[in-house]
Amino acid sequence: MTLGLVGVQLAVYVRTAAAGPLDVDAMVRFGAKVGPLMTEAGESWRLLTANFLHRDAAHLGLNLLVLVAAGSVLEGAWRRLEYAALLVAAGLATMTSSLLWAEEVSVGASGMAYGCVGALIVLGRRYRAVLSPMARRMAGEGVLPTVLVFLWMGWTSVGVDNAGHLGGFCSGLLVGLFVVPRRLTAGEPRSAEWLRAGSVVAVAVVVAGLGVLGRSTWRVERDDVFGVSVAMPSSWRQGADRLGRLAFSNGLPGLGRATFVAEAIQTGEPGDGGLQAVHFQESALAAEAVLPEGRPVKVRGPRPAWVSGGPAQEVQAELQGADGVTHLRALFVPRGEFVYQLVFTWPGRFPRYRRVVERMVAELRLEEPSMLREARARALLVPGASEPLAQLGSALRRWGRPAEAVEPLREAVRLAPSQVATRVELARAFLESGHVEEGCHAAEEARVYGPSETGALEAGVRCELARGDTERALARLEEARRVAPQDPRLRAAEAALRATVKAGGR
Known part of the structure; x- marks a missing residue:
C-alpha cells in the first residue's frame, strides 16, 4: 500500500510537471x-x-522518503485497512488545520508523512515488545526529538505550512492510540478492523466538515467615509483596485480571484446612475480596454436594478483573460450629488461565486457617511449658530435628502439672512424636493442679497428649469456668464441649454 501511494504521488507529479512549473495558478x-x-x-x-x-522534485522526494520509511513500518505492524484509514485521516487533518490557521495555497503529502511519524511514535511507546527489530529501530527514542526539530525548522522558515504539518502529526498521535498491532488481534473478527478503520475515517470527515463550516462565515464590513456597509466572506481582505478606492478580494492573485470595489463619484448635481453607467461602459469596458482580468468581450446594459432600497442601474460584462472568463457586475446607485459605483468580479471557472455576489448585493446597505454624521454632531453641539446648521443642510442635500435639508437651512437663513450661499442651498433643497415655487422664491431672495454672485444667478437658472422654461433659463444663464465669463461649468451648461432650445425642447 505504501508503494502504491508512492506510485500515485509520482504519477501525479509527472502529470503536473508536464504542464509547466507549479505556480499558484x-x-x-x-x-x-x-x-x-x-x-x-x-x-x-x-x-x-x-x-x-x-x-517541485525536492518537495516530492523529501515527503516520499519519510512516507516510505515510516509508512512501511506501520503497514507491517498494522492491518492494512487501519493503515489506509490513518492516511486518509492524516490527509484530511493536514488540510483542515491549514484551512483553519493558514491562508496560503497549500499542497503536499507532508501532512500524511507527519501523520505516519506521529502514529509510529505511539506504536513504539506502547507496543515496543511486539515489534520487529527494524520497527523498534524506526520507532526508537530518537524519533520524537527529530520530529520536533523538523517542526521547529518549518516554523522558522518562510513558505512552510506549519499548521498543516502539526495537524497531520497530531492526527497520527490520536489514531495511534486506538490502533493495535495485528499480532495482538489475531483472533479478532474482520468486522472489528472495519469498525476501527471506519470510525477513524468518519471522525476525520466530521472534523473536516466542521472545519470547512467554521471557515464559511461572513462578516459585515463598514466604511464610514463612503457610508457603505456590505456583508462578505470572512476570508476577504482589503486591498487596492483601479476601479475604486474601497476594494476587497478573496486574496487569490490570479485564477479564482473574486473582488468587490466601491467608489463614490461626486457629480455636482443630483446624480444620474444611467449616465455614470454609460460612462463606465465607454471607458472601463471599451473594446480596447484591458482590465487585470482580461478584455471585455460581452457587455450588457445599462438596465434598471434595485440596491439598498433604491433604484440603480446595472451593467454586466464578461472579461476574457488567460485564466478564462471573469464575470463583472457593476451597479450605479444615485444618492444626491453622488453616484455609488459598486463593481463585483468573480471567476467563471467557479460558478458558485455568483451566489456569493448575489448575497453581497442583497445585503449591501448605503448608510450615512461620516461627513453627514459629523455635520449633525456640530449642529447639536453649537445650537442656535447659523454656520453648523447651514453645513448640516448642505450635507443633507448633497447626500440625497433635500426634504430633510430644508428645515436646518431655513433656520440658518433666519439666523444669518445676509449669507447668500445658505439661501442658494435652501433654494436648491426646495427645488430638489419638488417644491418648485418655494425654491424659486428662495432663489429670488438669494439674488436680492447677491445680485452679482454666480451662485444666486445659478439658483435662478435652476428655478426656470424646474418650471420647464428652457428659454428663460438660458437668459438667466447668459446673465450669469456675463458675471463669470471664464467659469467652465457655466460655459458647458450654456452650450447644453442652447442645444436643447435649438432642438425645440421647452
Missing part, C-alpha cells in the same frame, strides 16, 4: 488547498486532492 487549477474556493465555491474535495500535489 497551476496549484489552484490542479486541486490545491485554497481556502476561498473550499468555503465559498463549495470545493471541499480539495482537502484530499491537495495531498497529491507537489511544488
Whole structure:
C-alpha cells in the first residue's frame, strides 16, 4: 500500500510537471488547498486532492522518503485497512488545520508523512515488545526529538505550512492510540478492523466538515467615509483596485480571484446612475480596454436594478483573460450629488461565486457617511449658530435628502439672512424636493442679497428649469456668464441649454 501511494504521488507529479512549473495558478487549477474556493465555491474535495500535489522534485522526494520509511513500518505492524484509514485521516487533518490557521495555497503529502511519524511514535511507546527489530529501530527514542526539530525548522522558515504539518502529526498521535498491532488481534473478527478503520475515517470527515463550516462565515464590513456597509466572506481582505478606492478580494492573485470595489463619484448635481453607467461602459469596458482580468468581450446594459432600497442601474460584462472568463457586475446607485459605483468580479471557472455576489448585493446597505454624521454632531453641539446648521443642510442635500435639508437651512437663513450661499442651498433643497415655487422664491431672495454672485444667478437658472422654461433659463444663464465669463461649468451648461432650445425642447 505504501508503494502504491508512492506510485500515485509520482504519477501525479509527472502529470503536473508536464504542464509547466507549479505556480499558484497551476496549484489552484490542479486541486490545491485554497481556502476561498473550499468555503465559498463549495470545493471541499480539495482537502484530499491537495495531498497529491507537489511544488517541485525536492518537495516530492523529501515527503516520499519519510512516507516510505515510516509508512512501511506501520503497514507491517498494522492491518492494512487501519493503515489506509490513518492516511486518509492524516490527509484530511493536514488540510483542515491549514484551512483553519493558514491562508496560503497549500499542497503536499507532508501532512500524511507527519501523520505516519506521529502514529509510529505511539506504536513504539506502547507496543515496543511486539515489534520487529527494524520497527523498534524506526520507532526508537530518537524519533520524537527529530520530529520536533523538523517542526521547529518549518516554523522558522518562510513558505512552510506549519499548521498543516502539526495537524497531520497530531492526527497520527490520536489514531495511534486506538490502533493495535495485528499480532495482538489475531483472533479478532474482520468486522472489528472495519469498525476501527471506519470510525477513524468518519471522525476525520466530521472534523473536516466542521472545519470547512467554521471557515464559511461572513462578516459585515463598514466604511464610514463612503457610508457603505456590505456583508462578505470572512476570508476577504482589503486591498487596492483601479476601479475604486474601497476594494476587497478573496486574496487569490490570479485564477479564482473574486473582488468587490466601491467608489463614490461626486457629480455636482443630483446624480444620474444611467449616465455614470454609460460612462463606465465607454471607458472601463471599451473594446480596447484591458482590465487585470482580461478584455471585455460581452457587455450588457445599462438596465434598471434595485440596491439598498433604491433604484440603480446595472451593467454586466464578461472579461476574457488567460485564466478564462471573469464575470463583472457593476451597479450605479444615485444618492444626491453622488453616484455609488459598486463593481463585483468573480471567476467563471467557479460558478458558485455568483451566489456569493448575489448575497453581497442583497445585503449591501448605503448608510450615512461620516461627513453627514459629523455635520449633525456640530449642529447639536453649537445650537442656535447659523454656520453648523447651514453645513448640516448642505450635507443633507448633497447626500440625497433635500426634504430633510430644508428645515436646518431655513433656520440658518433666519439666523444669518445676509449669507447668500445658505439661501442658494435652501433654494436648491426646495427645488430638489419638488417644491418648485418655494425654491424659486428662495432663489429670488438669494439674488436680492447677491445680485452679482454666480451662485444666486445659478439658483435662478435652476428655478426656470424646474418650471420647464428652457428659454428663460438660458437668459438667466447668459446673465450669469456675463458675471463669470471664464467659469467652465457655466460655459458647458450654456452650450447644453442652447442645444436643447435649438432642438425645440421647452
